[in-house]
Amino acid sequence: MFIADSLGLDFINSIATPVDTPVDWIADGDGLLRWLAQAELVPSDVLGELKARAAPGELDRVAGQARDLREWFRGFVRKHMGRPLAPRALRELEPLNRLLETDQAFSRIVAHRHDDHDGFALERTRRWRSAETLLLPIGEAMARVVCEESFSDIKACEGPACTLMFADHTRARARRWCSMAVCGNRAKQAAHRNRIKDRG
Numbered sequence: 001m002f003i004a005d006s007l008g009l010d011f012i013n014s015i016a017t018p019v020d021t022p023v024d025w026i027a028d029g030d031g032l033l034r035w036l037a038q039a040e041l042v043p044s045d046v047l048g049e050l051k052a053r054a055a056p057g058e059l060d061r062v063a064g065q066a067r068d069l070r071e072w073f074r075g076f077v078r079k080h081m082g083r084p085l086a087p088r089a090l091r092e093l094e095p096l097n098r099l100l101e102t103d104q105a106f107s108r109i110v111a112h113r114h115d116d117h118d119g120f121a122l123e124r125t126r127r128w129r130s131a132e133t134l135l136l137p138i139g140e141a142m143a144r145v146v147c148e149e150s151f152s153d154i155k156a157c158e159g160p161a162c163t164l165m166f167a168d169h170t171r172a173r174a175r176r177w178c179s180m181a182v183c184g185n186r187a188k189q190a191a192h193r194n195r196i197k198d199r200g
Helices: 007-012 029-039 044-053 058-080 087-100 131-148 180-199
Strands: 105-114 117-126 154-156 165-167
Touching (some): 007 029, 007 131, 007 165, 029 044, 029 131, 058 087, 058 131
Antiparallel strands (some): 154 165
16 A cells, blocks of 8 residues: 555555555554565565564564554644644654664665666665664654655545545645545546436
């Protein structure tokens, strides 16, 4: 369900009601690892290594922390979406800043091939010391929503039962649905049925 045009909002959408029944893609540790892999937020070798050395229940506990973080961020985004984010909101972002402060990220020079030439590149990485470090790239994705998205363009899908959110990057800022194939199509079908009923 990566439909938001923003990974931080896709994280909020990791629990959703795309049809009739709520689905939580990070209901447990394995779900969290799958979501991080699909979001391409953590290298697959790191995910495998952290899974191999995790204590029993550790990844499930971190998934619980991720769900708590998700619900906190959902509340923040819902409160502020639809209008510019004011500087006074900074105080509300303290939980996210506390998470980001725990990072042990660093830069290093790596071999890099570009346009058929060997060379070097500066690569940003981090020390993945525990399962809890899996929350850091999620925190960065949420921080990008705060710092790079216009909250005026963050919307909730207009589908009656849909819970998905997205950043409207269309030229006219006229996006209404999480997906035209799902909620947009349902709305068209409902409108068509109503027109037929009104004529009949």
